[in-house]
Amino acid sequence: xxxxxxxxxxxxxxxxxxxxxxxxxxxxxxxxxxxxxxxxxxxxxxxxxxxxxxxxxxxxxxxxxxxxxxxxxxxxxxxxxxxxxxxxxxxxxxxxxxxxxxxxxxxxxxxxxxxxxxxxxxxxxxxxxxxxxxxxxxxxxxxxxxxxxxxxxxxxxxxxxxxxxxxxxxxxxxxxxxxxxxxxxxxxxxxxxxxxxxxxxxxxxxxxxxxxxxxxxxxxxxxxxxxxxxxxxxxxxxxxxxxxxxxxxxxxxxxxxxxxxxxxxxxxxxxxxxxxxxxxxxxxxxxxxxxxxxxxxxxxxxxxxxxxxxxxxxxxxxxxxxxxxxxxxxxxxxxxxxxxxxxxxxxxxxxxxxxxxxxxxxxxxxxxxxxxxxxxxxxxxxxxxxxxxxxxxxxxxxxxxxxxxxxxxxxxxxxxxxxxxxxxxxxxxxxxxxxx
Numbered sequence: 001x002x003x004x005x006x007x008x009x010x011x012x013x014x015x016x017x018x019x020x021x022x023x024x025x026x027x028x029x030x031x032x033x034x035x036x037x038x039x040x041x042x043x044x045x046x047x048x049x050x051x052x053x054x055x056x057x058x059x060x061x062x063x064x065x066x067x068x069x070x071x072x073x074x075x076x077x078x079x080x081x082x083x084x085x086x087x088x089x090x091x092x093x094x095x096x097x098x099x100x101x102x103x104x105x106x107x108x109x110x111x112x113x114x115x116x117x118x119x120x121x122x123x124x125x126x127x128x129x130x131x132x133x134x135x136x137x138x139x140x141x142x143x144x145x146x147x148x149x150x151x152x153x154x155x156x157x158x159x160x161x162x163x164x165x166x167x168x169x170x171x172x173x174x175x176x177x178x179x180x181x182x183x184x185x186x187x188x189x190x191x192x193x194x195x196x197x198x199x200x201x202x203x204x205x206x207x208x209x210x211x212x213x214x215x216x217x218x219x220x221x222x223x224x225x226x227x228x229x230x231x232x233x234x235x236x237x238x239x240x241x242x243x244x245x246x247x248x249x250x251x252x253x254x255x256x257x258x259x260x261x262x263x264x265x266x267x268x269x270x271x272x273x274x275x276x277x278x279x280x281x282x283x284x285x286x287x288x289x290x291x292x293x294x295x296x297x298x299x300x301x302x303x304x305x306x307x308x309x310x311x312x313x314x315x316x317x318x319x320x321x322x323x324x325x326x327x328x329x330x331x332x333x334x335x336x337x338x339x340x341x342x343x344x345x346x347x348x349x350x351x352x353x354x355x356x357x358x359x360x361x362x363x364x365x366x367x368x369x370x371x372x373x374x375x376x377x378x379x380x381x382x383x384x385x386x387x388x389x390x391x392x393x394x395x396x397x398x399x400x401x402x403x404x405x406x407x408x409x410x411x412x413x414x415x416x417x418x419x420x421x422x423x424x425x426x427x428x429x430x431x432x433x434x435x436x
Contacts, residue, residue: 033186035158060385067377069121078366094190097123149289236414243407288343315404
């Protein structure tokens with residue numbers, strides 16, 4: 001039974017329900033502004049192409065450099081989060097990416113903007129790892145997918161705000177103002193994290209047979225590697241993330257340009273049309289989490305089997321839309337995609353926390369980030385831009401269902417290992433970090 005006034009997942013790290021949701025709100029807002037700062041660039045491509053004479057491939061790099069730097073820094077930063085302090089690391093990262101985003105406003109060529117955008121990526125590295133680790137600590141296991149679903153809803157909201165306001169500000173004030181204005185709210189929220197409660201860093205221990213009997217000993221790097229290599233469900237979850245994020249990142253980045261070229265819409269209207277597709281995830285992501293947690297009471301592997309189904313449906317809608325329709329019918333199938341596409345993340349992110357040692361939760365999600373950033377976020381905009389330069393955007397989009405199918409297959413195979421992996425995880429009681 002869950003205490004009416006407590007929602008924490010352990011007796012030693014207890015907070016009131018209201019405080020838990022307050023911290024969740026801060027995490028949600030910072031994740032929201034994370035995507036605002038990351039995706040504002042998508043609505044500015046035509047202005048940058050006109051001012052600097054850039055190609056689609058070069059514009060794709062403005063999106064990809066962020067995730068490339070996140071990929072490079074995700075492991076060291078996630079280890080810092082797990083071994084030092086989640087709240088301090090999150091605060092510092094938020095401030096860094098906010099100022100880096102503002103710096104984009106004063107760039108004057110391709111190289112300078114790439115350099116500034118790279119620091120946006122460094123600042124955003126492993127923020128979600130720390131966020132999911134804190135959610136796992138603040139809320140009980142049976143609500144983990146639900147809260148992760150609400151957390152994931154920040155992605156479409158941030159994307160929509162970045163794309164819509166970026167286009168509106170660029171049309172009215174100029175594209176440089178879009179970078180500066182969008183950076184301010186995230187910096188403010190990041191500062192507030194210095195004062196939230198955090199749990200004491202968990203020692204990474206394992207059971208080992210010694211001369212004196214069965215004892216807990218500190219894990220070595222090889223032990224940590226074995227922890228993940230011997231957990232197939234989490235490895236297939238990482239692969240599932242790759243397939244799904246490749247598709248969503250491609251469409252987030254290039255749909256505004258697609259509607260600008262195909263429908264001759266100005267970028268503010270093209271951004272609005274794109275935003276509606278991804279705003280449906282505000283409903284889809286939480287519903288996915290709620291459904292997964294509800295079904296998990298009957299089928300324990302629902303946190304992987306349901307993402308397998310929703311990944312398949314999302315890919316099917318993209319396939320039908322771009323192969324068989326244009327105009328309004330195509331847009332209807334993209335709206336269906338927007339509703340189902342984020343549902344995988346609620347279950348997937350919960351799996352990354354469920355089946356690993358509590359002292360490795362941030363690191364576990366950072367592995368998901370590493371693979372989806374290296375193979376999904378980073379490659380996707382460049383892949384679409386390169387095919388568009390050779391053929392057109394429609395042809396590039398027609399490749400995307402294959403990646404959704406990859407994600408569905410990965411989650412489906414992983415679902416057969418989830419229950420076994422869950423039962424072998426050692427339970428650890430979290431304790432509140434000492435006040436200084």
